[in-house]
Amino acid sequence: MNISQAATDSGLPVKTIRYYEEIGLIAPKRRENGYRDYGAPDLHKLTFLQRARGLGFSIEDCRVLLSLYEDKGRASSDVKKLAKAHVTQIDQKIGELQSLRSTLDQLIASCHGDTRADCPILDDLAGKSVS
Amino acid sequence: MNISQAATDSGLPVKTIRYYEEIGLIAPKRRENGYRDYGAPDLHKLTFLQRARGLGFSIEDCRVLLSLYEDKGRASSDVKKLAKAHVTQIDQKIGELQSLRSTLDQLIASCHGDTRADCPILDDLAGKSVS
DNA sequence: CTTGACCTTCCTGCTGCCGGAAGGTTTAGT
DNA sequence: ACTAAACCTTCCGGCAGCAGGAAGGTCAAG
Numbered sequence: 001m002n003i004s005q006a007a008t009d010s011g012l013p014v015k016t017i018r019y020y021e022e023i024g025l026i027a028p029k030r031r032e033n034g035y036r037d038y039g040a041p042d043l044h045k046l047t048f049l050q051r052a053r054g055l056g057f058s059i060e061d062c063r064v065l066l067s068l069y070e071d072k073g074r075a076s077s078d079v080k081k082l083a084k085a086h087v088t089q090i091d092q093k094i095g096e097l098q099s100l101r102s103t104l105d106q107l108i109a110s111c112h113g114d115t116r117a118d119c120p121i122l123d124d125l126a127g128k129s130v131s
Numbered sequence: 132m133n134i135s136q137a138a139t140d141s142g143l144p145v146k147t148i149r150y151y152e153e154i155g156l157i158a159p160k161r162r163e164n165g166y167r168d169y170g171a172p173d174l175h176k177l178t179f180l181q182r183a184r185g186l187g188f189s190i191e192d193c194r195v196l197l198s199l200y201e202d203k204g205r206a207s208s209d210v211k212k213l214a215k216a217h218v219t220q221i222d223q224k225i226g227e228l229q230s231l232r233s234t235l236d237q238l239i240a241s242c243h244g245d246t247r248a249d250c251p252i253l254d255d256l257a258g259k260s261v262s
Numbered sequence: 263c264t265t266g267a268c269c270t271t272c273c274t275g276c277t278g279c280c281g282g283a284a285g286g287t288t289t290a291g292t
Numbered sequence: 293a294c295t296a297a298a299c300c301t302t303c304c305g306g307c308a309g310c311a312g313g314a315a316g317g318t319c320a321a322g
Contacts, residue, residue, distance in 0.1 A: 004299075015280055018301095023278095033287060035300055044257065051256045056231045059278070069253050079252045080244035087235050094228045097221050100187045104218050113211035121210045122200050125182045126175060135268075149270095150310060164318060166269055190309070 006038040010046035020049060025063060057086060137169040141177035151180060156194060176200075188217060 006028075007014045020026050021036070026045050028036045038046075048069060052062045061082060068074045068082075110120040137159075138145045151157050152167070157176050159167045169177075179200060183193045192213060199205045199213075241251040 002300075013280080016278080019279060033300080034302095035287085047258050048256050051258065053278095055235060055256075056228075065253070065256065068250075069257065072248060074248050074250070075246045076242055076248065076250035076252075077244040077246065079250045080239060080242045083235055083239050083242075083252055087232060087239065090228050090232050090235070094225055094232070097187075097225050097228070101218060101221050101225070104186060104214055104221070108211060108214050108218065111207055111211045111214075113208040115206045115208065117203060117205050117207065119199075119205070119207035119210045121207075121214055122196070125179050125186075125196065126200065127178050127182065133269075144311080146311060147309080154309095164269080165271095166318085184309095 001038045001043070003036050003038065006036075006043060006046060009043055011050045012046055017046060020046070023059065025049060025059075025066065055086075056090065061086065132169045132174070134167050134169065137167075137174060137177060140174055142181045143177055148177060151177070154190065156180060156190075156197065186217075187221065192217065 001009075003014055003017055006012075007017055010017070012020075017026075021028065026042055026049075028038045028042045031037050045066060048066065049062055052065055053059075057065060064082060065079070068079055107121045107124055112118075132140075134145055134148060137143075138148055141148070143151075148157075152159065157173055157180075159169045159173045162168050176197060179197065180193055183196055184190075188196065195213060196210070199210055238252045238255055243249075
């Protein structure tokens with residue numbers, strides 16, 4: 001199957017599929033004319049990658065996940081470990097964002113937000129303590 | 132004041148300060164020898180940028196915030212509007228991450244995580260419904 | 263007078279692709 | 293048989309927001 005069909009079936013853009021090949025995640029066969037030819041296993045990998053990326057795993061994580069996926073003698077603990085580490089990173093990110101959010105909320109609440117120039121938000125950014 | 136002192140005082144890396152100049156956020160004077168010379172207003176801007184970036188505002192947001200900061204006839208409502216839009220984006224990001232997190236949690240919980248190869252996480256990524 | 267700590271510009275690379283140009287191939291329609 | 297559209301290929305450049313490093317000029321101390 002051609003790349004555009006693989007794109008449709010996997011849910012990935014054509015550009016992304018070529019990129020994944022470039023960085024060695026997949027390796028479809030080539031036809032006589034140079035066209036890439038995707039078989040069922042290739043399509044499975046692409047779909048796998050689409051799901052994994054959608055869950056926020058980095059490309060390098062995906063590389064490891066794919067190799068575990070291919071390795072029939074893998075230990076599920078390895079996969080679980082990777083997933084847990086990923087969740088930890090997500091939690092950290094959520095924490096940072098919530099912290100930012102609460103700071104911003106306070107600043108926004110303290111700003112009357114009318115046509116006057118006086119603005120506690122800018123004052124804070126400028127380093128003037130609101131006291 | 133030289134760039135390294137400005138870096139120390141503002142809390143920004145030297146590389147970042149030069150980058151901010153390159154994209155037109157600041158414009159320090161130059162000495163005879165070509166060295167950048169930062170005055171008090173420059174330092175205020177840098178500190179302002181450090182704070183704003185720390186609150187997650189994009190460079191382009193910072194550009195607008197800086198211009199509002201400089202504009203003594205600004206309306207505080209403009210600043211508040213920008214900040215609110217930023218919070219909205221943060222909330223959206225938090226929502227996405229929490230969604231990812233809960234999906235991952237379920238997958239992790241369903242994986243026994245021992246030396247066996249059977250792994251619901253990989254099965255899910257491969258598109259096999261757990262059913 | 264040399265050493266070392268500054269400073270300058272310029273170039274490359276990171277993540278994860280997207281857009282587009284230039285050109286070959288295949289297919290559908292007339 | 294010929295053409296136009298719709299594929300496909302590779303390569304180049306760019307996005308955010310810098311970081312690292314090379315090559316070279318400058319300055320203050322010993």
